[in-house]
Amino acid sequence: MMAMELSGVSKSFDGFHALSAASLTVAAGEVHALLGENGAGKSSLMNVAAGLYQPDEGRICIEGRDVLIDGPIAAKRLGIGMVHQHYKLVKAFSALENVLLACGKGRYGKSIADVEASIRRQSAAIGFEVDLKRPVGALSVAEQQRVEILKVLVEGARILILDEPSAVLTDKEAEALLGVIRQLAARGAAVVLVTHKLAEVQRFADRVTVMRGGRTVASVDPKSRSIADLTALIVGEVQTEVRKPAAAPGAPILKLTGVAGLRADGHRALADASFELRRGEIYGIAGVGGNGQSELAEILMGVLRPAAGSIEFDGVGEIGGDGARRRRELGVVSIPADRQAYALAGDLSVTDNYAVHGIRSHRFGGWARVDGRTAQAATAAAVAAFEVNGVQGPRQKTALLSGGNAQKLVIAREFATQPQVVVVHSPSRGLDVRATAAVHRRLCDARDNGAAVLLISEDLDEILLLADRIGVMSRGRIVREFAAPVDRQAVGMAMVHHD
Amino acid sequence: MVDFFINWAANVPAFAVPFALAALGLIVTEKSGVLSLGAEGYLLMGALAAAGASVVIGDHSLVAFAVGALAAAALSLVFALMAVTLRANQVVAGLVMVFLAQGLTGLIGTQQGWTNRPIAGLDRIPLGPLADIPVLGPILFRQDMLVYLTLPIFFAVAYLLSHTMVGLRLRAVGDAPEAADAAGTSVTIYRYGAIIAGAAIVGLAGAYLSVGVAKMWVEGMSGGRGWIAVALVIFARWQPWRALAGAVLFGGIEALIPRVAAVGLQVPQYFMLMAPYIVTLAVMVYANLNKSTERRFDEPRGLGQPYLREERR
Numbered sequence: 001m002m003a004m005e006l007s008g009v010s011k012s013f014d015g016f017h018a019l020s021a022a023s024l025t026v027a028a029g030e031v032h033a034l035l036g037e038n039g040a041g042k043s044s045l046m047n048v049a050a051g052l053y054q055p056d057e058g059r060i061c062i063e064g065r066d067v068l069i070d071g072p073i074a075a076k077r078l079g080i081g082m083v084h085q086h087y088k089l090v091k092a093f094s095a096l097e098n099v100l101l102a103c104g105k106g107r108y109g110k111s112i113a114d115v116e117a118s119i120r121r122q123s124a125a126i127g128f129e130v131d132l133k134r135p136v137g138a139l140s141v142a143e144q145q146r147v148e149i150l151k152v153l154v155e156g157a158r159i160l161i162l163d164e165p166s167a168v169l170t171d172k173e174a175e176a177l178l179g180v181i182r183q184l185a186a187r188g189a190a191v192v193l194v195t196h197k198l199a200e201v202q203r204f205a206d207r208v209t210v211m212r213g214g215r216t217v218a219s220v221d222p223k224s225r226s227i228a229d230l231t232a233l234i235v236g237e238v239q240t241e242v243r244k245p246a247a248a249p250g251a252p253i254l255k256l257t258g259v260a261g262l263r264a265d266g267h268r269a270l271a272d273a274s275f276e277l278r279r280g281e282i283y284g285i286a287g288v289g290g291n292g293q294s295e296l297a298e299i300l301m302g303v304l305r306p307a308a309g310s311i312e313f314d315g316v317g318e319i320g321g322d323g324a325r326r327r328r329e330l331g332v333v334s335i336p337a338d339r340q341a342y343a344l345a346g347d348l349s350v351t352d353n354y355a356v357h358g359i360r361s362h363r364f365g366g367w368a369r370v371d372g373r374t375a376q377a378a379t380a381a382a383v384a385a386f387e388v389n390g391v392q393g394p395r396q397k398t399a400l401l402s403g404g405n406a407q408k409l410v411i412a413r414e415f416a417t418q419p420q421v422v423v424v425h426s427p428s429r430g431l432d433v434r435a436t437a438a439v440h441r442r443l444c445d446a447r448d449n450g451a452a453v454l455l456i457s458e459d460l461d462e463i464l465l466l467a468d469r470i471g472v473m474s475r476g477r478i479v480r481e482f483a484a485p486v487d488r489q490a491v492g493m494a495m496v497h498h499d
Numbered sequence: 500m501v502d503f504f505i506n507w508a509a510n511v512p513a514f515a516v517p518f519a520l521a522a523l524g525l526i527v528t529e530k531s532g533v534l535s536l537g538a539e540g541y542l543l544m545g546a547l548a549a550a551g552a553s554v555v556i557g558d559h560s561l562v563a564f565a566v567g568a569l570a571a572a573a574l575s576l577v578f579a580l581m582a583v584t585l586r587a588n589q590v591v592a593g594l595v596m597v598f599l600a601q602g603l604t605g606l607i608g609t610q611q612g613w614t615n616r617p618i619a620g621l622d623r624i625p626l627g628p629l630a631d632i633p634v635l636g637p638i639l640f641r642q643d644m645l646v647y648l649t650l651p652i653f654f655a656v657a658y659l660l661s662h663t664m665v666g667l668r669l670r671a672v673g674d675a676p677e678a679a680d681a682a683g684t685s686v687t688i689y690r691y692g693a694i695i696a697g698a699a700i701v702g703l704a705g706a707y708l709s710v711g712v713a714k715m716w717v718e719g720m721s722g723g724r725g726w727i728a729v730a731l732v733i734f735a736r737w738q739p740w741r742a743l744a745g746a747v748l749f750g751g752i753e754a755l756i757p758r759v760a761a762v763g764l765q766v767p768q769y770f771m772l773m774a775p776y777i778v779t780l781a782v783m784v785y786a787n788l789n790k791s792t793e794r795r796f797d798e799p800r801g802l803g804q805p806y807l808r809e810e811r812r
């Protein structure tokens with residue numbers, strides 16, 4: 001009898017198929033790894049098991065019985081405990097209060113004593129040390145994770161789901177955690193380990209299920225497969241080649257040396273990035289999301305100040321301390337990943353959003369007066385040239401454009417003046433095939449016109465398709481560089497191998 | 500000088516109680532993550548309903564207080580519906596409550612003929628021999644019933660918030676609604692409960708204004724005390740006992756106004772009336788300048804944010 005069987009599970013969000021007929025079988029006493037790229041559906045599938053998402057279709061079978069998991073409480077009652085990637089902890093509460101919140105029963109005074117005893121028992125059994133009294137918001141990430149795991153154990157979970165538990169840990173912490181996970185399995189728990197780290201899987205998992213594009217594509221014994229085999233399963237086999245003229249790279253235009261960037265919470269997400277951008281080439285940054293790509297993009301846009309390192313612009317010198325305005329004057333344009341937040345004002349008209357690039361150049365009027373007619377004419381021309389569909393009139397609200405057309409509008413604006421450096425982050429996110437192709441064509445055109453294009457994308461296919469050179473980013477550094485033509489497996493491997 | 504001090508100090512509790520209870524009610528609501536700006540409205544509603552009840556049923560102060568609390572609680576259902584169920588902007592919904600209550604209480608008061616009509620109200624109850632202690636007696640033990648009750652109410656609410664499962668869940672809902680939800684606590688139910696209970700306590704403060712202090716209903720008689728209570732909560736970092744201390748401070752300033760006039764000191768009247776607000780301003784500046792590290796967990800993190808499960812993106 002299997003601890004947990006998920007079969008034929010499908011789930012879509014606003015027409016996007018996060019899961020299509022995914023299946024997973026986990027036995028008690030085993031560590032079962034769930035592998036896949038970002039967006040492959042690993043977290044979605046586990047959220048279904050934990051009762052956070054209701055599947056559109058599919059069967060869930062726990063310990064031999066067909067069940068309906070209609071919420072986190074139902075999952076808890078069935079003995080399913082999930083440690084989320086983003087911890088569900090009350091930061092102001094102590095570890096004790098957090099566990100109490102999740103599994104306190106009856107009177108406060110009595111349950112707090114029960115819970116404390118239970119935590120001490122569990123943590124002694126697996127060798128955890130946690131400060132129970134301090135607010136968890138003041139604890140380190142690794143400690144917070146331990147609190148989450150203890151919470152799940154005190155609840156009496158027999159099926160443990162850990163969503164990318166080692167992603168936020170140092171190597172040493174991760175090693176210790178995986179040891180604990182093995183112990184838990186040895187004591188009879190079924191453990192699902194969501195991850196994208198192959199080395200981890202080979203050392204610690206009994207079985208591995210691979211997901212790709214919302215489907216479960218294989219379920220194998222990781223020890224019988226080589227890393228290359230597993231990589232092939234994760235990234236898929238064959239790729240359609242797209243013809244684009246070979247690059248004619250010119251002189252370097254932007255040189256980054258040891259650039260570091262801090263996230264809002266003080267975490268050094270971008271540790272030490274060094275690379276060179278050349279005119280007339282597309283430089284692709286590949287890597288699993290959250291390894292410093294967003295910070296790199298924000299630093300180049302001028303939104304985030306670098307914490308260390310230098311950014312040299314050819315013929316100008318250091319521009320690391322300059323803001324977005326100065327960068328634009330130099331011809332550094334950007335197409336951010338979150339276009340609704342950073343690139344467009346949804347409530348304003350298409351014309352306003354397009355014409356905003358002409359403010360400093362007084363192209364559409366001076367500081368006191370906006371020349372609406374010129375702006376509208378220019379917008380109409382750009383809309384036609386960049387094939388932005390769905391624009392009913394110049395005053396239409398930008399929020400009404402579809403994702404693809406909004407992206408085309410952003411590109412039309414950014415390319416309105418001849419760009420020198422184009423910083424693009426996940427340009428095809430949420431776009432369909434046709435829109436993606438149009439966006440890709442624009443990037444290639446920019447390259448052929450002599451601009452340097454920096455393409456940051458979590459979609460490996462996109463990078464392989466467009467980039468002339470590829471830098472693989474991991475833990476805030478460029479760990480390897482490849483020149484096209486590139487071996488897909490080699491890039492995939494560099495992405496997941498941190499050592 | 501001693502007489503002046505005793506007279507002033509003996510009046511402080513009566514001025515402090517409305518601030519204290521209003522702030523306490525706001526703390527209950529805001530600990531659940533709902534920003535409550537409607538206090539001024541609940542004060543008015545409680546004051547009107549309690550005065551009206553006194554007119555209609557005669558001299559039963561306890562009943563009048565209960566009616567005041569219930570009326571404010573009933574009014575807060577409108578706010579709860581907007582802020583929790585419909586996930587409206589809590590700032591706007593709170594302001595709407597103030598204007599709604601101002602209009603509604605004015606209308607009902609006039610229509611029912613309750614406005615400016617004297618009622619019996621609360622008497623001061625000397626506590627036996629304690630009341631005869633020199634200095635302390637008149638200050639502490641010759642007060643009315645609600646002053647005596649305020650301390651137990653504070654004990655009860657503070658205990659509920661920090662030493663019961665209900666309080667734990669309420670704070671969790673306010674600090675990390677997604678964590679509370681994952682732990683099986685209904686964010687909706689707890690927020691409704693916190694809004695209604697909080698409004699009832701603010702309503703009690705309002706009832707005290709009409710039945711306890713003025714002994715009549717006067718249109719707009721809350722006179723901005725609800726707004727001061729909002730500031731007081733921030734100053735108190737959402738902690739009941741600090742709010743009580745703040746209320747005594749504000750009550751002390753307010754109690755000074757009639758005393759100073761009675762002594763015949765020449766201080767511009769408008770300056771004195773302005774004093775509480777100047778202190779409020781100073782308090783806000785102080786509270787925002789002093790954000791030390793151990794205090795950063797005081798403010799409910801979910802404050803002002805509607806909660807919706809299964810949000811993607």
